[in-house]
Amino acid sequence: MSLVFAGVCSHAPGIVGRKDRADPVLRDGLYAAYDRMRLAMEAARPDALVVIAAEHFANFFMNNMPAICMGMGEHYEGPIEDEAWLGIKRTRVPGDPQLSRALIEEVMTDIDLAYAQEWKFDHGISVPLHFLTPRYDLPIVPVNINCQGPPLIPLKRCYEFGRALRRACAAHPKRIAVVGTGGISHWPATPDSGRINEAWDREFLDKFIGNRRTELLAYKDEQTWREAGQGGFEIRTFIAVAGAAEGYTGEVWFYAPIPIFAVGCTIAVMNLGQEVRHEDGQGGEPAR
């Protein structure tokens, strides 16, 4: 089968935890866009969802920090955050260890990565799932790209990871959705929380939905840090999705800076086109 859905969304903890403090028009627009994304993903009938997240020290610390790690658990638990603070109840989320292992083995032919059979979700995954799989009934394969504790993996390796993941999905009989989650420009958890560089965000999103690889990979961390904050390092998750959707372009379904959420809130989906079904009914790569 193959990759049947690819998109990106924001994951900021304030999106649910501080929802009552946002401009209601913007908040409701964002929530509607999450719902549109959920419906589009459901229409693609995925058997599992790979969430490419920027973990925030829920599982990994500087004693042993993987550049990229994929989950291989029977199930996962999250969020680790206080339930009232995040606005999301702690729950158990199903995994698919057989699928995880198959994907990991295939990705490993191109990209070195770590795996983890134990994994606790933080807001980076729990916020997207709150909107996209609210019944927590779709098996999840979590991915973490270290975007917090330098040294960080180069952007080109994130793109290559996405490409390898796409190939791994194509080699597996299940239908797989991929969602990348991260901020674009933002200065979360600092006195500058709420600062957002909208022009930078819009330029990046334009390159992302155009899947302009060379331009996406031209970003330098030092410049991103100055212009888009340390939160801008999370573009790695978007770039991995661009790699997974190489050859396809997308659309931004929602973008608005919402300062109390501390990020330019984003929903964007790659248009993978009509699935090509083979005579054996197993399907194939999305049509080009």
Place this chain on the structure above:
Amino acid sequence: MSLYAVQKLIYQLNRDSRVREQLAHDFDGLLAQYELTEEERIAIRDPDIGLLYVMGVNGQLLMHYAALRGFEWDAYIEAMREGERRHGPVRTGLYTSAGSRS
């Protein structure tokens, strides 16, 4: 190396309820397990969220420690600002002035 220990303690507090229980019942015993300077020990114990921020503790760790210690969102942001006023610019890490505050 000491900032590493501060962050590791907060990391373990954030993800392990047993460590949080020890904080509630045997804070000094918990702190004794980590190689901390006196300034760090006091900043964690008080807590002085602003000083921890200035020391360079990653916000994705500190945000949750502030919540654990009862800081509402606005109070947490203000504590970091107050930390900069009292203790000067962030000393090391991702939040030094050449980055986030330029």
